[in-house]
Each structure stands twice: as structure tokens, then as C-alpha cells.
Amino acid sequence: DGGITQSPKYLFRKEGQNVTLSCEQNLNHDAMYWYRQDPGQGLRLIYYSQIVNDFQKGDIAEGYSVSREKKESFPLTVTSAQKNPTAFYLCASSMSGAGNQPQHFGDGTRLSIL
Amino acid sequence: AQSVTQPDIHITVSEGASLELRCNYSYGATPYLFWYVQSPGQGLQLLLKYFSGDTLVQGIKGFEAEFKRSQSSFNLRKPSVHWSDAAEYFCAVGAWYSGGGADGLTFGKGTHLIIQP
Numbered sequence: 452d453g454g455i456t457q458s459p460k461y462l463f464r465k466e467g468q469n470v471t472l473s474c475e476q477n478l479n480h481d482a483m484y485w486y487r488q489d490p491g492q493g494l495r496l497i498y499y500s501q502i503v504n505d506f507q508k509g510d511i512a513e514g515y516s517v518s519r520e521k522k523e524s525f526p527l528t529v530t531s532a533q534k535n536p537t538a539f540y541l542c543a544s545s546m547s548g549a550g551n552q553p554q555h556f557g558d559g560t561r562l563s564i565l
Numbered sequence: 566a567q568s569v570t571q572p573d574i575h576i577t578v579s580e581g582a583s584l585e586l587r588c589n590y591s592y593g594a595t596p597y598l599f600w601y602v603q604s605p606g607q608g609l610q611l612l613l614k615y616f617s618g619d620t621l622v623q624g625i626k627g628f629e630a631e632f633k634r635s636q637s638s639f640n641l642r643k644p645s646v647h648w649s650d651a652a653e654y655f656c657a658v659g660a661w662y663s664g665g666g667a668d669g670l671t672f673g674k675g676t677h678l679i680i681q682p
Contacts, residue, residue, distance in 0.1 A: 455608075457608075482669065484669060491574070491674065492674065493655065493672050493673060493674035493675050494609075494655070494672045496669070499669055541608055541609070543608075545669065548669055549659070550596075550597050550658075550659025550669065550670065551597040551616055551659055552659070552669075553599055553614055554609075554611075554669065554670055555611075556601075556608030556609040556610070557608050558606075558607055558608045559606070559607065559608055561606075
């Protein structure tokens with residue numbers, strides 16, 4: 452079955468450490484997204500990519516970085532510059548970046564500070 | 566830019582009772598509208614979507630939503646809720662900008678649905 456796979460499901464970060472969250476899709480979608488979810492805040496867009504080798508900052512990109520070297524993969528790195536990284540991270544994809552395209556979501560990665 | 570407001574942070578409904586979750590959007594043209602559901606610790610699942618045409622949209626799990634342009638609303642309804650409907654519900658709006666770019670979806674902050682036995 453086609454879908455989006457996020458790994459790991461749980462991740463722990465030490466102070467000053469960079470960590471990378473994996474997101475892979477086999478839906479042949481062009482657009483991919485990363486969201487951060489905090490209680491009561493809804494989904495906030497970190498980065499998005501509409502095509503391979505191109506990506507744009509979302510509303511809260513500071514302290515995060517991404518790459519899009521392959522169509523099916525969009526990893527997110529939480530850098531040490533992100534001072535409050537504890538959150539639930541969701542990856543999504545859509546056929547294109549157009550607003551009429553529903554997004555398909557992975558099951559998320561929960562990141563915590565050690 | 567578009568925006569979405571879900572006025573109710575929490576809603577409590579008795580099992581078997583009807584449900585209506587409110588969603589108001591702001592967008593200059595005809596919007597694309599979506600409802601998603603999220604179970605604890607899971608990703609979001611698409612319930613239904615509205616693009617154009619019939620303003621009453623049917624979705625999965627017995628949900629429906631009605632688009633009302635005059636009220637800028639897209640409320641989600643279900644005639645009889647089940648305990649398994651307890652979850653977080655998100656409304657989202659999509660737009661295609663005239664400049665040729667696109668910016669995906671804008672999500673509301675969600676409504677937490679609690680089902681009483």
C-alpha cells in the first residue's frame with residue numbers, strides 16, 4: 452500500500468545535538484511538508500518542498516534544516532539552534548503544492564529532550 | 566493570505582447524540598476546504614473535501630460538511646457519534662495564488678472532541 456513512513460516514532464535529543472527525522476513516501480507525490488505540532492497550537496509549517504532539489508521555509512523554520520535530493524525522501528534535521536525542540540513532528544505529501552490537493556500524513560515522530 | 570478559525574477548543578457530546586464542529590475561513594476567492602481527524606499519537610486522516618459544486622459534502626465514517634459562502638463557514642456534522650469518534654479535528658483551507666505559486670494548506674488549531682458514555 453502507498454503511504455508515508457516516518458521514523459523513528461520516538462526520538463530523544465541531548466543538549467547541543469543535531470537529530471534527523473526521516474520521511475519517505477511511495478505515493479509519487481511532488482510536494483512534501485514538515486509540520487510541528489504542540490498542544491493547543493495546531494499544525495505549524497516548518498518547511499515545504501514542491502519539487503526535488505527545491506524547498507522553502509515555512510512559518511517556523513529557524514533551528515531546522517531540510518534536504519530534498521530524492522522525490523520520495525524529505526528528511527528534517529533539528530539543529531542545536533532549536534532551543535525548544537520537544538514536539539510532535541508530522542510529515543505530509545501531496546500530488547502538487549496546489550491548494551486543491553489534499554495532504555497525506557505520516558504517523559509522526561515525537562521528539563523529546565534528554 | 567487565507568486563514569482558518571475553529572472557535573471551539575473542546576466539545577463534549579454524549580454517545581449517540583448529533584455533532585457539529587465549527588470552521589470559519591478567510592479567503593478572497595472560492596476556497597478549497599478540508600476536514601481532517603487525528604487520533605492520539607497518530608497522523609491526520611482526510612475526512613472530506615470541498616472544491617466546488619454541491620455545498621453539502623459527504624465524507625468517510627458518516628461525516629458530512631456544508632459549505633456556506635455567505636457565512637464563510639464549513640461546519641462538520643455527524644448525526645450520531647460513536648465513542649470511537651473521540652479525536653482531534655482539523656479544518657483546513659487551500660488556495661492557489663494568482664502569482665502562480667502555491668502554498669499548500671492552512672490549518673485551524675483544532676477541536677478536541679470528547680464523547681461521554
